[in-house]
Amino acid sequence: MIKRMFGAAVRATLVASVFSMPAILLPGTSADTIQMVVLLSLVAALLVFVEYSSEYPSLIEFRNAPPFNRIRFLALFATVLLLTLISRGEVAPTPAVETLTMIGSAVGNAMDFPFSPVRLMVLLAPDAATPPELDQVRMHAGFSYLISLFMLMVFVVLVRLMDWPLSHGAFNFWVNLPLFDPTAGGDVLRRLKRDSHVNVALGFLLPFLIPAVLKTASVFAVSLSLTDPQTLIWTMSAWAFLPISLIMRGVALMRIADLIEEKRRRAYAQADLQVA
Known part of the structure; x- marks a missing residue:
C-alpha cells in the first residue's frame, strides 16, 4: 500500500x-x-x-506492463524539455543550448523535404513569419518527430527482443486493458487485431492529417500563433507524441493478440491429444 x-x-x-x-x-x-x-x-x-x-486501473492502459507507459512519458518529457531549452536559448543562450540548437537545426533541415510531415508543419507558419521564426518551427518539428521515432524504435525492440510483456511476469488482460469491453460482441482476438490495425494506420496518417486540419481551421477560426514559444512547444509536442503513442498502442495490441492466439493454439493441440 x-x-x-x-x-x-x-x-x-x-x-x-x-x-x-x-x-x-x-x-x-x-x-x-x-x-x-x-x-x-x-x-x-x-x-x-x-x-x-x-x-486496479480505470483509465490508463498497460499500467502493469512496463515499460510501455514509461517510454511514452519519456518521449513526451524529452520532447518538451529539449524544445523548451531551444526556445530559452533564443533569450538566454548558453554553450550547451547553442550546441543543442545546432543539432536541432541540422535535424530539422534534414527532415524538411517536400511532402514530409516536417515540411507540412513549417507551412503552418504565418505568412508574415521571419526566416528565424521559420527556422524555429522547422527545428522544433524535426526534433520532436525524431524523438518520437526513436522512442517507437525502442519499444519495438523491447517487444521483439525482450519478449514484452512476458519479461515482467504474467500479463493480466483485464487489468492492463480497462477500456477494452469484452462483452461488446465478437471474438476478442479479431477485435484486438482490428483495433491494432486502426491504431497503427491512424498513427501513420496523423502527422499528415494534423497540419491539414490546423490549416483548414485557420481559415474559419483563429489560427495558432507558432511564433509564441509556448504555443510552438505544445503544438509540436502533441503533433509528434499523439501519432507515435497510437502506433505503440497498435503494436502492443497486436502483441497481446499474438499471445492469445498462441495460447489458444496450445490449448486446442492439447485437447486434440487428449481426444486421441
Missing part, C-alpha cells in the same frame, strides 16, 4: 513537472499564464495519483 502510494506520488510529480516546464523555464511568462499552467498541472497530477494509487 505504502509503496503504491509513493509510486503514485512520484508519477504525479513527474507529470506535473512536464506540464509546468515551459512556463517555468521560459523567461517573460505572465503571471496569469503561470497560474493557469499550475492549475492544469495540479489537475493532471491528481488524475495520475488517483489512477496509480488504486489497486
